[in-house]
Amino acid sequence: MTAEAEILTELRRLRTRLPQVTGALTASVDGLVLAQDAIDDAESVAALTAAALGVAQRLTHTTGRGAFRELLVQGEDGYAATYAAGSAAVLTLLALPRTNVGRLHLEARRAGARIGELVDGALERLETS
Amino acid sequence: MTSTGPRAARPRNTTHSTHRKGSANPMGNTETALKDAMTSIEGTIGVALVDYSSGMALGTLGGGKDLDLSVAAAGNTDVVRAKVRTMELLGLKDEIEDILITLGGQYHLIRLLKSRGHTGLFLYLALDKSRANLAMARHQLRRVEDMLEV
Numbered sequence: 001m002t003a004e005a006e007i008l009t010e011l012r013r014l015r016t017r018l019p020q021v022t023g024a025l026t027a028s029v030d031g032l033v034l035a036q037d038a039i040d041d042a043e044s045v046a047a048l049t050a051a052a053l054g055v056a057q058r059l060t061h062t063t064g065r066g067a068f069r070e071l072l073v074q075g076e077d078g079y080a081a082t083y084a085a086g087s088a089a090v091l092t093l094l095a096l097p098r099t100n101v102g103r104l105h106l107e108a109r110r111a112g113a114r115i116g117e118l119v120d121g122a123l124e125r126l127e128t129s
Numbered sequence: 130m131t132s133t134g135p136r137a138a139r140p141r142n143t144t145h146s147t148h149r150k151g152s153a154n155p156m157g158n159t160e161t162a163l164k165d166a167m168t169s170i171e172g173t174i175g176v177a178l179v180d181y182s183s184g185m186a187l188g189t190l191g192g193g194k195d196l197d198l199s200v201a202a203a204g205n206t207d208v209v210r211a212k213v214r215t216m217e218l219l220g221l222k223d224e225i226e227d228i229l230i231t232l233g234g235q236y237h238l239i240r241l242l243k244s245r246g247h248t249g250l251f252l253y254l255a256l257d258k259s260r261a262n263l264a265m266a267r268h269q270l271r272r273v274e275d276m277l278e279v
Binding site: 098099100101102103104105106 | 200
């Protein structure tokens with residue numbers, strides 16, 4: 001299975017485990033979609049994720065909080081959350097207002113780590129080939 | 130569910146950080162109450178005060194590598210929500226006082242807080258079955274709830 005297909009499997013698995021997550025995508029840190037599941041206009045979401053990530057990274061660095069881990073935004077009609085996934089990618093999730101945020105964090109951190117391995121692994125293979 | 134009106138209109142903000150040691154909590158006496166539960170209830174393995182609108186713990190004490198209390202907080206939020214929803218579907222106009230889950234080696238006790246300022250919170254208590262006295266633990270947990278209300 002290609003890395004992209006494996007990432008998509010991971011996104012779908014996450015959505016099955018957490019039905020309150022209405023959409024999931026993995027983007028490169030520069031804002032390009034690597035894989036997405038049930039997100040309308042994924043390109044825009046990925047681009048905005050990269051913009052938010054830029055600000056978040058500057059904020060964590062300026063305030064001495066170390067490398068970026070996660071970003072949670074709550075709107076009146078739900079959540080948009082971004083989690084670090086290795087060195088080159090992020091995982092962005094859209095969730096309903098009544099989402100169990102505790103579980104969202106637990107599942108997304110796990111998925112982010114797994115997706116990070118997949119993306120970093122694929123990049124390494126590209127470099128060595 | 131138990132919430133009234135739109136979420137945005139609620140005055141209370143949900144806390145989006147897990148206070149592992151119960152420090153810097155929004156209610157000054159959370160830490161004291163958790164400490165009291167941990168020391169006075171025989172057989173306690175871990176205790177947590179959980180916001181079930183977010184699934185996050187406001188304070189935790191005990192636990193350790195065999196019992197990750199932030200996982201327990203998130204997972205038991207689903208338990209509470211499922212029971213609330215079931216009662217709604219059954220048309221039961223009542224409220225949950227507590228939920229007991231009996232394992233092979235442990236008791237897990239969930240007590241929903243009832244006072245005005247604390248709706249949407251529950252106390253979670255994990256007990257070692259061989260050392261705990263269930264009736265006493267339930268009684269004492271009620272006292273811990275009262276401590277939180279001051």
